[in-house]
Amino acid sequence: MTSIAFIGAGRLGSALARALARRGVDVTAVASRGRASADALAVTLPGCQSLPIDEAARAELVFLTVPDDDIGPLAARIAWSAGQQVVHCSGATDIAVLEPAARAGALVGGFHPLQIFSDPVRAVDLIAGSTVTIEAGAPVLEARLRELADVLDMRVLRLPAGARALYHGGASFAASLLLSMLREALQAWGAIGIAEEDALQALLPLAHGTLAAAAQKGLAGALSGPVSRGDMGVVQRHLRAMEALGPSHVALYRQLSVGQVELARESGRLNHERLAAMQRLIDGG
Numbered sequence: 001m002t003s004i005a006f007i008g009a010g011r012l013g014s015a016l017a018r019a020l021a022r023r024g025v026d027v028t029a030v031a032s033r034g035r036a037s038a039d040a041l042a043v044t045l046p047g048c049q050s051l052p053i054d055e056a057a058r059a060e061l062v063f064l065t066v067p068d069d070d071i072g073p074l075a076a077r078i079a080w081s082a083g084q085q086v087v088h089c090s091g092a093t094d095i096a097v098l099e100p101a102a103r104a105g106a107l108v109g110g111f112h113p114l115q116i117f118s119d120p121v122r123a124v125d126l127i128a129g130s131t132v133t134i135e136a137g138a139p140v141l142e143a144r145l146r147e148l149a150d151v152l153d154m155r156v157l158r159l160p161a162g163a164r165a166l167y168h169g170g171a172s173f174a175a176s177l178l179l180s181m182l183r184e185a186l187q188a189w190g191a192i193g194i195a196e197e198d199a200l201q202a203l204l205p206l207a208h209g210t211l212a213a214a215a216q217k218g219l220a221g222a223l224s225g226p227v228s229r230g231d232m233g234v235v236q237r238h239l240r241a242m243e244a245l246g247p248s249h250v251a252l253y254r255q256l257s258v259g260q261v262e263l264a265r266e267s268g269r270l271n272h273e274r275l276a277a278m279q280r281l282i283d284g285g
């Protein structure tokens with residue numbers, strides 16, 4: 001059995017370690033900057049010890065689940081051994097940051113779960129069915145990480161080297177930037193006196209419904225709303241209302257609506273003339 005350690009017992013490290021333990025994979029050691037979070041995590045994992053960082057780092061497979069800015073400095077201050085496997089879980093940080101471990105003969109890689117880990121306990125349930133992006137130079141490490149993904153019931157994507165900024169930036173549109181969209185909605189509704197709490201209660205089921213439709217029918221198939229119907233008058237009224245709210249709001253509404261016209265084109269529901277007229281309206285022409 002391979003010994004596995006997590007250095008970093010925060011949201012992601014705790015969720016991943018718990019998910020592995022739940023599926024019968026022993027996490028043998030955990031460590032963190034302070035001992036409290038590592039101690040709290042270790043007691044939830046069978047046979048796991050909370051250790052100082054340098055001791056935990058002797059495991060055969062070590063996950064560095066610390067904030068991105070800390071991965072490089074941490075990797076640089078540990079005395080790694082040849083043959084160890086050292087992996088970080090960031091989507092945005094290049095694997096090259098693990099160079100100090102590679103120089104010592106360790107195999108280095110990335111294991112980035114495409115999921116939100118806001119709460120380490122509830123997030124455990126989100127892991128199965130999610131995708132993990134794996135990057136590993138050595139086939140033996142790639143095989144090991146694929147094996148863990150398999151145990152966790154995760155789908156695997158392979159990331160080409162040097163692609164992380166676009167990969168992670170792109171993924172933001174499906175994650176934190178969705179929150180920016182909801183914030184826009186709250187601001188518009190706030191201007192007509194709807195309280196944030198009521199607004200979220202009303203809007204989150206709508207957002208869930210939209211995502212469920214996209215999962216079932218794809219983006220073009222799920223498209224609804226005035227652009228999908230070619231309802232120029234409604235779009236015109238939306239634009240006027242957003243203009244009154246402020247220039248940044250109408251600019252964002254126009255920008256996002258361009259993508260809607262493209263989806264409406266893909267869906268084949270509107271003819272060429274209608275699409276062109278809608279595009280002109282959105283462009284402000």
Ligand SMILES: NC(=O)c1ccc[n+]([C@@H]2O[C@H](COP(=O)([O-])OP(=O)(O)OC[C@H]3O[C@@H](n4cnc5c(N)ncnc54)[C@H](OP(=O)(O)O)[C@@H]3O)[C@@H](O)[C@H]2O)c1
Nearest residue numbers: 008009010011012032033034037065066068070090116117
């Ligand atoms: N959260 C997510 O949704 C998510 C999703 C995908 C990927 N990730 C990636 O997962 C990694 C961890 O993110 P997170 O959200 O789990 O962070 P986090 O909740 O802030 O947890 C960070 C953990 O690292 C420990 N730590 C901080 N600096 C350290 C150092 N220099 N040495 C040792 N331990 C240190 C902290 O220790 P203390 O507990 O003692 O303070 C804490 O346990 C990042 O690379 C992030 O990009 C996160």
